């Protein structure tokens with residue numbers, strides 16, 4: 202029973218992602234599973250020139266997306282380097298503040314997460330525009346109107362608060378007598394910080410850095426204002442979505458998901474390996490030191506099957522099913538794509554011919570009875586419209 | 595190298611609250627000195643004043659006759675063993691022990707050598723690579739001691755380090771601590787609320803109550819000649835007999851209680867006058883069941899209520915005519931089968947084994 206609930210929960214969580222990932226492999230122009238056109242990697246590569254001449258870029262050929270990713274990475278790195286130290290410092294200060302001031306300080310510190318991101322973005326731009334205006338030309342004017350710089354500042358404003366909360370949570374469990382013990386043993390305040398506090402906080406530093414980066418990478422509402430004329434991944438995607446979503450975005454999503462999974466798995470494998478090595482050394486140590494009768498001779502470090510195996514099996518089963526269907530119905534490869542394109546072109550041609558055969562008079566077009574139709578009156582007379590289109594053959 | 599520690603009129607206040615008040619004590623170099631007192635009486639506060647974590651609000655702390663005001667804990671020749679030990683959980687045992695050397699920039703080989711020496715001192719040879727959480731309670735204890743000794747302090751301050759251990763281990767650690775102290779020969783200032791611990795280990799003890807020192811002295815002195823009813827009942831067990839002084843003979847005073855008259859010894863510094871409200875104290879082990887030919891200064895009629903078996907002793911709980919309770923102990927080797935619940939017997943005690951003090955509050959109420 203429990204298993205069913207968990208399944209439903211995971212289906213709810215990951216269902217959309219899985220469907221979206223599958224659409225990345227469909228050669229159709231719109232992300233869809235049914236109707237299935239052909240299995241192809243085109244949305245990971247060049248994309249396609251549509252039958253109507255539009256260039257639908259794939260992941261590899263979309264330079265705007267590439268620029269966006271690069272600025273997103275730069276901004277992410279900047280935000281991490283600023284937010285983590287700021288959050289850590291603020292959290293440490295909180296441990297030093299006693300009395301009523303503490304509550305006030307805490308409330309003020311977490312306020313940035315309560316502000317709408319839009320406001321943070323706009324206010325950063327407004328402030329720096331003034332600052333840039335003061336300095337005339339020169340450096341200040343340059344960075345004051347640099348979208349990447351402003352975005353780093355604006356995002357840091359609230360992301361450092363998330364870091365702050367992570368550090369506060371960890372510091373709450375810190376035993377302050379450790380600091381006193383270190384002092385008592387002759388350490389200076391600086392040594393106490395680097396030898397006691399920082400090692401203790403290192404897991405929090407790591408998670409704060411990861412979270413800061415992820416928050417920065419996916420942020421839209423602050424960034425869209427502060428980025429000015431530049432573009433980040435999210436603003437590029439948003440502007441694309443306005444023109445209709447392309448399977449290239451599914452391909453991008455799948456790539457990001459895959460990278461995340463690979464990173465998580467690598468981390469876990471490395472962690473287990475060090476843990477195992479440590480356990481082995483301990484085991485050896487215990488064998489050497491402990492009295493003979495305290496060693497459990499039957500003990501054996503065994504291999505355990507990971508619990509996630511059922512989920513993985515399920516995915517494999519579905520994937521195999523899908524793959525056999527595709528192969529059976531010959532829905533893959535270049536020939537399939539060519540056939541599909543041909544069909545669409547001929548359909549398009551048909552429509553074109555139908556349209557051309559019911560020619561409209563100028564009167565009808567300007568009559569206004571058909572609403573805005575006059576705008577499109579000359580659509581097929583525009584020679585530039587089909588300039589990218591290879592023509593019908 | 596050991597050092598004298600002197601507290602001169604030290605008071606520590608938190609707001610308007612005196613955690614320690616007018617404490618005057620001089621601990622001699624190389625001595626094992628204990629502060630004994632109930633929970634919350636200000637022992638840790640005093641220790642923090644000595645180690646430099648807490649500046650006294652009044653008075654001075656002198657170490658080797660040097661005023662310590664304004665000198666931080668990392669500059670004082672003291673090392674503190676915390677109530678919760680405060681070992682560094684992310685470091686190995688050796689790293690813990692050598693921490694003080696590391697922060698002083700001692701080379702790695704030197705540190706390792708010193709850590710190994712100290713591990714040997716605490717009988718944990720070869721266990722330096724373990725993590726702290728892999729040690730037993732007693733082992734952690736010893737690591738904390740080794741870590742403190744690594745600084746080569748002149749004074750070692752110990753804040754109830756044995757309180758978390760079970761009885762057997764506690765008893766063994768008492769002897770070990772004592773031995774370590776003899777070996778390194780530095781001043782130990784030990785804090786505990788366990789009078790057994792203080793009595794077995796210390797050269798001298800100071801009994802503390804509500805932030806003030808009640809008595810300082812050698813263990814037997816404090817046990818036999820308590821200066822206040824608090825000390826009389828906190829250090830060891832004591833039966834109070836409340837009454838009024840009715841007569842004085844030399845250093846003895848006669849006290850009239852609801853259950854009869856007893857003769858008890860006065861303390862030189864706590865002279866009494868006729869008519870004073872006072873308490874005579876007699877310890878459970880000083881109450882005897884008279885045999886033929888015994889002639890005690892004092893006799894007392896009791897009604898046995900219950901008894902318990904404590905191994906080497908049997909403890910009897912009895913009531914007096916007035917309803918006052920009294921406890922007495924008999925070595926297990928003596929046959930007491932004739933004493934049953936409900937029976938009335940006569941007990942005797944010597945006036946030299948009983949002290950009489952002006953009335954004041956006890957440790958138990």
Ligand SMILES: Nc1ncnc2c1ncn2[C@@H]1O[C@H](COP(=O)(O)OP(=O)(O)OP(=O)(O)O)[C@@H](O)[C@H]1O
Nearest residue numbers: 608613631632633634635636637638639640677787
């Ligand atoms: N930082 C502080 N602020 C206010 N009051 C304090 C502070 N530290 C201690 N006290 C108070 O001072 C008194 C003495 O505390 P202290 O820690 O010295 O007790 P203790 O004798 O060590 O007790 P225990 O045996 O339980 O450890 C207590 O009543 C405590 O509440």
Ligand SMILES: [Mg+2]
Nearest residue numbers: 637638677753
């Ligand atoms: Mg304490």
